[in-house]
Amino acid sequence: MEFIIAIFIGLLYACGVYLLLRRSIVKLILGVLILSNATNLIIFLSGGIQRNEISFIPEGSEVANPEVILDPLPQALILTAIVIGLGIAAYILALKYKYFEKTGTHDLDQLSKTDQK
Template structure:
C-alpha cells in the first residue's frame, strides 16, 4: 500500500510541475493544486500508515504497547488543506480579475507592457 501511495505522490508532483510550466494561468493554478495534494500525501506517508488505529493514546499505561497512528502529520495535513484552499480561492479571484482587465490568460501576452497591443 505504501508503494502505491509513494508512486501516486510522484505522479502528483510530476503532473503539478508540468502544469506549472505551462503558459496559461488556469493551468498554473491546477498545477499548484496538484503539487499541494502531492505534498499532503507525502506528509501522510512520512507519518506512517496504521490501519484501524485512531491517533488517541489511552490514559492508563505510561508505555504504549500497541501501534497507534501519529496525530501530528494528520494535524499538519488538515492545516495545509485549509491554507491551500484559501490560496486557491484567492488565486482564482485574482485570475478572474486579470482576465477581465487583460482579456487573456496567457502569461507571455500578459508580460508585454504595450498598452496598444
C-alpha cells in the same frame, strides 16, 4: 501500500510541474493546487499507515507496545495545510479573475503585449 502511495505522489508531482510549465494561467493555478495536494500526501505518509490501530491512548489504560501507536501530528498538519490551501486557491482565483478582466486573455505570453498599450 506505502509504495503505491509513493508512486501516486510522484505522478502528482509530475502532473503539477507539467501544468506549471504551461502558458495558461488556469493551468498554472491547477498545477499549484496539485502540488499542494501531493505535499499533503507526503506529510500523511510520514505518519505511517497501519490498519486497525488506534491513534490515541484511552485514559487510564496501559499500552504494552507504544511503537504501534500512530503519530497524530501529521494528520493535524494536513488539516491545517488543507485550510491554508483552500484560502490560497480562493485568492489565486480572485487574482485570475482580475487578470482576465484587465487583459482579456489567459495566455501568459501575451502579458508582455499588454505592457505596450
